[in-house]
Amino acid sequence: MPSFFFRRKFCSRRRGRCPSVFKRKQKAKVQIDHLPQELVEMVVSFLPMKDAARTSVLSSKWRQGWASYPRLTLNSETMLGITGKVDYASEEEQNKYKMKFIENVHAVMRQHQGFGVDEFLLEFGLSDRDAHHIDNWVALAASMRMKRLVIDLSGLSLECKIVPEKYALPLQLLDDIGTIKHLRNLQLSNLSLKPLGDFGGFVNLTMLELQLVDVTEGDLESLLCQCPALERLALNTCGPFMSLRIGHQLSRLEHLCLGDGTLVEKLKIEAMNLRTISHSYNVGEIVVRKDSQISEVTADMNIPPRTQAGNGYKDTLQYMFTGLPSALPCVRKVSLNIWEEIQTLEVPKCASRFTHLRHLTLSMYLRLQWKFDILRLVHLLQAAPFLEHFELNIDELLLPLYDEDLIPSIPRWPHDHLKTALFQGFVGNHDLIALAIYILDNAESLELMNVQTKTEGHRIIAEELLRVEDLRRVLNIL
Numbered sequence: 001m002p003s004f005f006f007r008r009k010f011c012s013r014r015r016g017r018c019p020s021v022f023k024r025k026q027k028a029k030v031q032i033d034h035l036p037q038e039l040v041e042m043v044v045s046f047l048p049m050k051d052a053a054r055t056s057v058l059s060s061k062w063r064q065g066w067a068s069y070p071r072l073t074l075n076s077e078t079m080l081g082i083t084g085k086v087d088y089a090s091e092e093e094q095n096k097y098k099m100k101f102i103e104n105v106h107a108v109m110r111q112h113q114g115f116g117v118d119e120f121l122l123e124f125g126l127s128d129r130d131a132h133h134i135d136n137w138v139a140l141a142a143s144m145r146m147k148r149l150v151i152d153l154s155g156l157s158l159e160c161k162i163v164p165e166k167y168a169l170p171l172q173l174l175d176d177i178g179t180i181k182h183l184r185n186l187q188l189s190n191l192s193l194k195p196l197g198d199f200g201g202f203v204n205l206t207m208l209e210l211q212l213v214d215v216t217e218g219d220l221e222s223l224l225c226q227c228p229a230l231e232r233l234a235l236n237t238c239g240p241f242m243s244l245r246i247g248h249q250l251s252r253l254e255h256l257c258l259g260d261g262t263l264v265e266k267l268k269i270e271a272m273n274l275r276t277i278s279h280s281y282n283v284g285e286i287v288v289r290k291d292s293q294i295s296e297v298t299a300d301m302n303i304p305p306r307t308q309a310g311n312g313y314k315d316t317l318q319y320m321f322t323g324l325p326s327a328l329p330c331v332r333k334v335s336l337n338i339w340e341e342i343q344t345l346e347v348p349k350c351a352s353r354f355t356h357l358r359h360l361t362l363s364m365y366l367r368l369q370w371k372f373d374i375l376r377l378v379h380l381l382q383a384a385p386f387l388e389h390f391e392l393n394i395d396e397l398l399l400p401l402y403d404e405d406l407i408p409s410i411p412r413w414p415h416d417h418l419k420t421a422l423f424q425g426f427v428g429n430h431d432l433i434a435l436a437i438y439i440l441d442n443a444e445s446l447e448l449m450n451v452q453t454k455t456e457g458h459r460i461i462a463e464e465l466l467r468v469e470d471l472r473r474v475l476n477i478l
Contacts, residue, residue, distance in 0.1 A: 072112065072141075075123040076155070079104040098126070102133050109140050117144040125155035127164035138173045145182045149174075154190035154212065166214060167191045171199045171223075180204070188213050195219060201226025206252075211236040211259075217244060225249045237261030246271050258283050260300065269294075277324075281313065286324050294328050295356075301338040302365055316340065316362060317376055321383075326353065333359040340364045357384040363393040374431045378410060378438060386417045390439070394425035394432075407465065408434040418443040426453045428461035436462075440469045451477045 076082040079101050101124055120141040126134060134151075141149065153167055169191050174183070180200060185207045192214035205227045215223075215238065224230070225247050233246075236259030246256065248270040256271075257278040258264065268287045269277075278298040279286070288294065301313050313319040316338055325331050334357065362377070381387065407430050421439050426432065440449065451466065453459040462477050 069112070070118040071121075072108065072117055072119065073121045073123070074105050074108065074137075075121070076101070079108075079124075098124075098130075102130070105133075105137060109137055112140075112144065117141065117146050119148040119150075120144070120146045121148075121150040121152075123150065123152040123155070126153045126167060128167050129164055131167055134167055135170070135173060138169070142174050147182055148185040148187075149183060150185075150187040151191065152187070152189040168194045170194045171196060174202075175200050187211075193219060193223075196222050199223075199226070202229075203227075204229050206230060207232040209234040209236070210238055212261075213238055217241045221245055221247065228252070231255065233257070235259065235262045239263040241265065243268070246274075248272060279324075286327075288324075288327050290329075292328055293330055295330050296333040297325055297328065297331060298335045299324070299337070301336065302363075303339055313338070316364070317380060320380055321353065325357075330356050332356050335361040335363075337363040338365070340366055354384040355386060357387055359389045360384065360387055361389075361391040361393070363395065365395045374429070374435060375408060375410065377435065378413075381415065381439075382413050385415075387415065388417050389420045389422075390418060391422040392424070392435075394423075394427070406430070407437065410434060410438045413442055415439070415443040416445055419445055419447045421446065421449045423449075423451045426451045426458060426462060428458045433462070433465050436466055437469050440466070440471075440475070446472065446474050449475050451475065453478065 076097075080097060082097075105122075122134070122137060134153075138149075138151070151169065169188065171193065174180070175198075180203055183202055183205055186202070186205055187207075187209040189211040190213075195216075196219050201223070206229055208224075208227060208230060209232075211234075220238075220241075221244070224233070228249055228251070230250050230253050232255045233250075233253060234257040236257075238261070240263035243266045244264050245268045246253065250271040251273060253271040254273060254275045256269070256274060256276070258267070258280065260280045260282065262280070262282060264283045266285045266287070267279075267283055269292070270289060272289065272291075272293065274292070274294050276296040276298075277294055278300075280300045281303045299319065301319065313323055316336060319336060319338065320326065320334070325334055331354065360380075377392070381390065418439065421436075421443070423432075423436065426436075436449070436451065439446065449470075451462050453462055459477060466475060466477065
């Protein structure tokens, strides 16, 4: 039989089988609309919001999946397709973008009526002129029983001749039994709060953050008293407040943060379980309970000298021995950032004041021409006998080391618990070198001393003067 005839017959048979194979593959093909509704909703929930919205055109099942999308982020990127800060060329252009934003948000909110949303974020430059739109969105979001609500109305970059009034949020819009029960996280920025009136409060709210929020002392205290489950409170650029009380009703509050722009003349803390506090120079007198449980303090006193604002602390020892840490019997960790201005302040003499202090970080801003006695810090080290970690960061040059300068000798004092000592911005200043030698000689349990020098010259000086004192080989010079 001719070979070409065999090939034709074999090929015809093979071609005859191909349609059946194709049919079997078509039968095994999975239709995207055949997926269970629960699986569709799960898939959509993992998509970015813009991609999740695009799936709504596939079918009614996927449209339902988009309608139950759990995280609504309404900002210039998701609503306008603009990434980053919007720089408007004119007020007319600004209004054009704003109207488009409002139109798109209304469309999204209509698609989500009656469905659960865990997070609702509104981040766009709006004002009191847009109050009726914002009220509508917040009311709809409240009906969705969200767990997290973020309203940030900052972002207008156009210089306006007349600054519009801030949007005034009526908290009564959130006074829904479903919202009160489910809301855990509330973050508000660049708006004001209307008088509370008969607002019922947030019984399960655990985190509250206010930034650039206009609110009276009385309304803020009343709001806090109605948040019994609150664990974290942050106030940034709020106030001014003559007197602010963190009441005993906040029995679960553990973390309190008062940012740079928050002006408080007198702060009274009655929350019995507060553990950490962060504050700036704009917070004046701080009164705490005698049995305070505060164990961690972060203080930013980095304010230029001769500045009238602030609480007046310009010296590390003054703050530590007369400021907030001195009133805390259980403080274990202190981080202090200060613009040091030493003149002739008496060094306080006291016995072991900080018996629970384990971690001390000092960041100092100094000027070259200032005469700064850094050995004053020895008194602080001696007042913390159980200190385990000491860190000193110098932001500016100290007076340089001259050949005729003698390294001061400091009397011995045991620091048996000190394990790590870190120096950042180390320079060849004779007092700074004396402080490092003092720690090397007296910290018998020292495991590491890390010295980060500013220049190669300072590194050479540190190698020459510190290395000979490193008998336990714990020194690392960079």
